[in-house]
Amino acid sequence: MKDSSLPNIVPLLAAGLLLLSGCAAEIPPAPNPTASSASASPTATPTQTATETSAAPDAQPPAAPQPPAFDAAKFSIDDPSSLWVVSNKLRPLNPISFEPADLATPSGLPNPQGHTLRTPAVEALATMAADAAAAGINLSITSGYRSYNTQVGLYNGYVSRDGSALADTYSARPGHSEHQTGLAVDLTDGGGCTLDTCFAGTAAGQWLAANAPTYGFVLRYPEGKQGITGFMFEPWHFRFVGAELSQHMATTGTSTLEEFFGLPAAPDYAP
Numbered sequence: 001m002k003d004s005s006l007p008n009i010v011p012l013l014a015a016g017l018l019l020l021s022g023c024a025a026e027i028p029p030a031p032n033p034t035a036s037s038a039s040a041s042p043t044a045t046p047t048q049t050a051t052e053t054s055a056a057p058d059a060q061p062p063a064a065p066q067p068p069a070f071d072a073a074k075f076s077i078d079d080p081s082s083l084w085v086v087s088n089k090l091r092p093l094n095p096i097s098f099e100p101a102d103l104a105t106p107s108g109l110p111n112p113q114g115h116t117l118r119t120p121a122v123e124a125l126a127t128m129a130a131d132a133a134a135a136g137i138n139l140s141i142t143s144g145y146r147s148y149n150t151q152v153g154l155y156n157g158y159v160s161r162d163g164s165a166l167a168d169t170y171s172a173r174p175g176h177s178e179h180q181t182g183l184a185v186d187l188t189d190g191g192g193c194t195l196d197t198c199f200a201g202t203a204a205g206q207w208l209a210a211n212a213p214t215y216g217f218v219l220r221y222p223e224g225k226q227g228i229t230g231f232m233f234e235p236w237h238f239r240f241v242g243a244e245l246s247q248h249m250a251t252t253g254t255s256t257l258e259e260f261f262g263l264p265a266a267p268d269y270a271p
């Protein structure tokens with residue numbers, strides 16, 4: 001009897017200490033006795049719940065600063081020289097013949113036509129291409145910066161070939177092209193899906209879709225978002241916005257700049 005009574009008391013004491021220590025961080029030791037009766041008497045439960053919910057707001061403020069605050073107004077979305085400029089069918093570049101001041105030639109990946117990009121995009125692209133190569137993905141550039149006048153020639157050529165209605169689904173009118181910002185690049189693996197939606201199914205397309213945000217690029221014209229971006233799915237077209245924004249968009253699951261910045265959908269040009 002002596003041997004069995006002692007072990008019975010020790011676990012009870014230990015349990016009591018555990019309860020005390022477990023609750024100490026949230027509520028004072030006083031509620032502890034009621035906690036045991038709360039499970040037995042239903043009337044005590046609301047009181048207990050009220051105590052906990054009223055204590056919660058006091059406990060939360062110290063933890064609140066932890067979520068990273070994102071300043072969506074940090075950079076302009078209107079200034080054509082801003083990394084966050086949003087260009088679409090309703091938002092022509094202003095001035096419409098804007099030319100970037102810091103164009104440079106990318107290095108570290110094939111660029112047979114000698115396209116240029118803005119310096120921040122050049123640096124990020126070099127890092128991304130190197131990491132892609134390490135993963136067995138060999139990227140090359142099919143398009144980069146295009147001037148207003150270049151876009152005039154391209155767009156007019158597409159219109160004469162396909163008509164303006166069709167051309168408007170895949171080619172921006174001059175002054176509305178992201179390529180004119182110097183922040184957009186079309187990438188390929190050199191295979192048969194260059195500038196084709198089947199690029200999304202290639203190893204390169206999948207690697208880019210998954211990893212581009214790490215380097216500050218967003219897949220600017222996602223699948224199923226033509227009603228918002230105004231352009232068909234372009235799994236090869238990546239827009240540099242800086243890693244702060246691209247990673248935040250990826251984390252929050254926001255796939256278009258229009259949705260992220262609360263801008264109106266831009267399926268068509270203004271009449």
Ligand SMILES: [Zn+2]
Pocket residue numbers: 143179184185186236237238
């Ligand atoms: Zn493009």
